[in-house]
Structure formats: structure tokens, C-alpha cells
Amino acid sequence: MFRMSNIDDGSWGHLADTEHFGRKTSSSDVRVISYNETTHPKYVNYTKAGHCMIYSKQNEKMFGLYDTRAAVLMQMRFDGYIGFPGGLIDDGENTVSGVNRELVEEINFDLEKFTIKEEHHVISHVNEKLKLILHFFAIEVPLQDFEEMEKKSLSAHDYGNEVMGIVRIPLYTMGDGFRGFPAFLTNAFAGNSREQLLQSLIQRQIMTKEEIERALEAKAI
Numbered sequence: 001m002f003r004m005s006n007i008d009d010g011s012w013g014h015l016a017d018t019e020h021f022g023r024k025t026s027s028s029d030v031r032v033i034s035y036n037e038t039t040h041p042k043y044v045n046y047t048k049a050g051h052c053m054i055y056s057k058q059n060e061k062m063f064g065l066y067d068t069r070a071a072v073l074m075q076m077r078f079d080g081y082i083g084f085p086g087g088l089i090d091d092g093e094n095t096v097s098g099v100n101r102e103l104v105e106e107i108n109f110d111l112e113k114f115t116i117k118e119e120h121h122v123i124s125h126v127n128e129k130l131k132l133i134l135h136f137f138a139i140e141v142p143l144q145d146f147e148e149m150e151k152k153s154l155s156a157h158d159y160g161n162e163v164m165g166i167v168r169i170p171l172y173t174m175g176d177g178f179r180g181f182p183a184f185l186t187n188a189f190a191g192n193s194r195e196q197l198l199q200s201l202i203q204r205q206i207m208t209k210e211e212i213e214r215a216l217e218a219k220a221i
């Protein structure tokens with residue numbers, strides 16, 4: 001399936017077939033598609049990926065000043081983009097099984113405690129040009145389990161290669177109107193992970209639409 005090449009020629013080596021997937025696509029290339037529609041035979045040859053937002057609501061104040069609101073887990077990826085844990089669904093693999101497998105590989109997700117199910121599905125997008133379907137899930141966990149996951153992620157199989165570390169997102173804006181969430185949003189995001197994050201924060205009432213808009217308007221974005 002993948003072309004093998006000696007990877008010091010600057011190519012993607014065995015990942016060559018997936019190289020174009022990682023590149024930023026313009027939002028006009030993707031459209032929302034229902035989860036059921038993605039099982040239609042016309043998409044059978046599409047590459048599918050699934051990622052998941054793991055979060056835990058909390059009302060701790062950072063420095064006694066800023067509402068932390070929730071711990072939300074994202075990761076610095078091997079390609080320098082910020083993304084959610086998850087990945088490509090193998091040929092013939094069931095979507096949620098693939099997402100659970102990727103979460104085990106990337107953050108050492110404990111399937112005894114939590115499993116991603118179809119009920120955690122949030123939204124799916126299709127990129128007809130790249131023949132790529134991106135599923136997005138979200139699961140709320142208790143803060144204690146969230147902290148356990150962060151610790152366990154350091155011993156994940158893909159830690160240090162596909163995953164360069166996980167981050168908690170600062171969901172507050174500091175006094176200068178930029179540092180915190182707006183500054184975080186100036187980073188590069190994989191696929192449509194930035195839109196997925198923003199939409200989920202509103203949907204799960206972690207941040208309001210107005211706060212998100214204010215963060216996006218912050219001077220440096």
C-alpha cells in the first residue's frame with residue numbers, strides 16, 4: 001500500500017500515500033456529511049479518519065483570576081500541527097474501533113475505563129478532492145480520569161513519534177486581550193481541528209459564541 005523509499009530524500013517514506021492528507025485544506029474543500037451518509041458505497045474507496053476531543057469541565061481559577069472552565073486535550077503532532085488524538089481508519093475497520101485503536105496508540109487510552117461509541121459522534125466532513133472523510137467525536141470524563149490520561153499518555157506507543165506531547169488548551173483571555181486562548185488560536189491546526197474545537201466549546205457550553213468571536217478578533221489573529 002505505501003511506497004517504501006529511503007526517508008532521507010525528504011519524502012514521506014512509507015507515509016507517501018498519505019502525504020497530501022496532512023496539508024491544510026481550505027474550508028471550501030470540505031463539507032459536513034452525516035455519519036450515516038459516510039457508509040454509502042460511493043465512499044467505500046475514500047480514506048477515513050476519526051479524531052476525538054476528550055474534556056473535563058472544571059471551575060478552577062488560574063492564578064485566582066482566570067476561569068479555566070475545562071481541561072481539553074489536544075496534541076502537538078509529528079507534522080507540527082495541533083490536532084486531536086485519533087487517526088486513519090484501516091481498510092475494512094469499523095470507524096469507532098479505529099478511533100479507539102488510535103487513542104490507545106497515541107495517548108494510551110484505557111479501553112477498560114472509556115470507549116468511544118457512535119453516541120460520542122459530533123460531526124463528519126468530507127473532502128471530495130482528497131477523497132477523505134474526517135469523523136469527529138467528543139467525550140466528557142471526570143477530571144481525575146483526565147489527569148490520569150495525561151500521565152499515561154507519556155507511555156503511549158506513539159509518544160515521541162506521531163505525538164510530540166499533549167497540551168491543555170488555555171480557555172481564557174488574559175489582561176492584554178491576546179495571551180491565553182487567542183494566542184493559542186494563532187497556532188496551526190491539522191485538518192479542520194480548529195473549527196471542531198471552536199464548535200465543540202460552544203456546543204458543550206464551555207465558552208460562549210461571543211467569547212469565541214472575541215478571541216478570533218484579537219489583534220494578532
Ligand SMILES: O=c1[nH]cnc2c1ncn2[C@@H]1O[C@H](COP(=O)(O)OP(=O)(O)O)[C@@H](O)[C@H]1O
Nearest residue numbers: 021022049051083084086087088190191192193
Ligand atoms: O484533529 C484533527 N481533526 C480533524 N482532522 C485531522 C485532525 N488531525 C489530523 N487530521 C486529518 O486526518 C488525517 C489523518 O489523521 P492522522 O494524521 O492523525 O493519522 P494517523 O494518526 O493514523 O497517522 C490527517 O492527515 C489530517 O488531514
Ligand SMILES: [Mn+2]
Nearest residue numbers: 086087102162
Ligand atoms: Mn495515529
Ligand SMILES: [Mn+2]
Nearest residue numbers: 085086087106
Ligand atoms: Mn493521529
Ligand SMILES: [Mn+2]
Nearest residue numbers: 086087088102
Ligand atoms: Mn494511524
